[in-house]
Amino acid sequence: MSTSETHPGTSQPPSALLSGRRIRAALIGTGAIGRGSHLPALARLAEEGETEIVAAVDIDATAVEEFCRETGIPHAYTDLEQMLREQRPDLVSICTPPTLHREQTIAALRAGAWVWCEKPPVPTLADYDAVEAEEGKDGGPYASIVFQHRFGSGSQHVRRLLAEQAMGRPLVAHCQTTWYRDTVYYAVPWRGRWATEGGGPAMGHGIHQMDLLLDLLGPWSEVRAMAGRLVHDVETEDVSTALVRFESGAMATIVNSVLSPDEVSRIRIDCERATVELTHLYGHSNENWRITPAPGVAGDEAAAWQDFGADVPSSHLEQLRELVASMRAGERPRSSGADGRTSLELIAAIYKAAFTDTTVRAGEIGPGDPFHTAMHGGAPGWAPVAPVAAQEVSA
Known part of the structure; x- marks a missing residue:
C-alpha cells in the first residue's frame, strides 16, 4: 500500500x-x-x-x-x-x-x-x-x-515587501555567514570530512543564511565561486565566496567562513527605493532588521515599511507550528520537496564552480554529474584521498 x-x-x-x-x-x-x-x-x-x-x-x-x-x-x-x-x-x-x-x-x-x-x-x-x-x-x-530562519515576523514582513516590490526591484544583495571555529572544534572526528559532515561552512554553517536569501529573492540562475583551506587541516573548505545571479536579474555576493573572530550573520538587499538589512548571529527578531529608504521616499510610505507587527522571533518553534498546520491540512510544508532542494542545489553549485573554475547554471547538476553524488565531485585536491594499500606501500 x-x-x-x-x-x-x-x-x-x-x-x-x-x-x-x-x-x-x-x-x-x-x-x-x-x-x-x-x-x-x-x-x-x-x-x-x-x-x-x-x-x-x-x-x-x-x-x-x-x-x-x-x-x-x-x-x-x-x-x-x-x-x-x-x-x-x-x-x-x-x-x-x-x-x-x-x-x-x-x-x-x-x-x-x-x-x-x-x-x-x-x-x-x-x-x-x-x-x-x-x-x-x-x-x-x-x-x-x-530552516527556521525563514520563519518569524521579520522574514515574513520582508518577504511580503519584496514579493510586492513595495520598495522596487531587488538589485544587489550580500549574504554573509562569517563565524569562528578553532582547532578544538575540528578535533571532533566527524567534522571537516565530506563523508560525515557533508561539507564545510557552506554546508554546515552558511546554509541557513543562503536559504533565507533564496526564500526572499527567489530562484537563482548562475554561480561563480572560490573556496579554500586557509587555516584548518580538513578535507572540506574552511572559507568560500560566491557570485550569484538570480532569475530576476539581481546579483549577490555570498561569503561563508569559519575563520572570522568577529562573528556575524548578515543579509543585505538593495532595492530601487530602499535597503533592507538583517544583522544577527544564530536567530533574529524584529529589532535585527533595518530598512533604509532611498532619498525622496515619502515618510509615510517608509514608515509603513518599518511596521513589522508583533515581534515573533525566528525559531524551531515557529517552523514547527507551520509544519503541524500543514500536516493537519494535508498540504506540502515549506522547506520540503523542490522548495527544500533549492538551497542544497545552490551549495552543490558553489562547490562545483569553485572546484572546477567554471560558471554553474541552475538545473545542470543532475544524475551523471559527479557533484550530484558527492559535494566534492571527485575534484583533485578536494576529494578524500583513499588510503594506500599495504602491498602498494611495500612495492
Whole structure:
C-alpha cells in the first residue's frame, strides 16, 4: 500500500487521521540539537494540546533511557524501525548526523510518518532526490528541512515587501555567514570530512543564511565561486565566496567562513527605493532588521515599511507550528520537496564552480554529474584521498 495515499493499515488520507487529536511525535537523536531545540518546540506544542512526544531513539541505550526519564517521554528505543512499528508516530524529528538522514527519513516516510529533519538535510543531491521520491504525492507524508530562519515576523514582513516590490526591484544583495571555529572544534572526528559532515561552512554553517536569501529573492540562475583551506587541516573548505545571479536579474555576493573572530550573520538587499538589512548571529527578531529608504521616499510610505507587527522571533518553534498546520491540512510544508532542494542545489553549485573554475547554471547538476553524488565531485585536491594499500606501500 502506498504511503502517498494512505497511512499504513488504513483507507483514509493521512490528514484525516490527525483530525481532533494530538500529533504523536518521536525524537531521533538525543544530543545537543535534539535536547536544546527540537524538544522545547515539541514540548511547547504539547502544552498547547497540539502534540505528544511518545518516544525517543538513540544508539546509546543509557543516554536515551536517562533522557526519557528526565523529560517524561514514555518510550526509549535504540532501534528506529522497532520504534516506528510499535509507536506508529505521525511525526519524526531527526536530530542525528547528516550521514544518517537519508536512511532514517526514508524509513519514517515508509512507515507513514512526516519528517522534520535537521540541516543539512542529506550529504548530496542524489540523497535528497532519493528522499523526495519516497514522499507522498497527495496529502503526505512529507519530509521538511529545519530552516527556521525563514520563519518569524521579520522574514515574513520582508518577504511580503519584496514579493510586492513595495520598495522596487531587488538589485544587489550580500549574504554573509562569517563565524569562528578553532582547532578544538575540528578535533571532533566527524567534522571537516565530506563523508560525515557533508561539507564545510557552506554546508554546515552558511546554509541557513543562503536559504533565507533564496526564500526572499527567489530562484537563482548562475554561480561563480572560490573556496579554500586557509587555516584548518580538513578535507572540506574552511572559507568560500560566491557570485550569484538570480532569475530576476539581481546579483549577490555570498561569503561563508569559519575563520572570522568577529562573528556575524548578515543579509543585505538593495532595492530601487530602499535597503533592507538583517544583522544577527544564530536567530533574529524584529529589532535585527533595518530598512533604509532611498532619498525622496515619502515618510509615510517608509514608515509603513518599518511596521513589522508583533515581534515573533525566528525559531524551531515557529517552523514547527507551520509544519503541524500543514500536516493537519494535508498540504506540502515549506522547506520540503523542490522548495527544500533549492538551497542544497545552490551549495552543490558553489562547490562545483569553485572546484572546477567554471560558471554553474541552475538545473545542470543532475544524475551523471559527479557533484550530484558527492559535494566534492571527485575534484583533485578536494576529494578524500583513499588510503594506500599495504602491498602498494611495500612495492
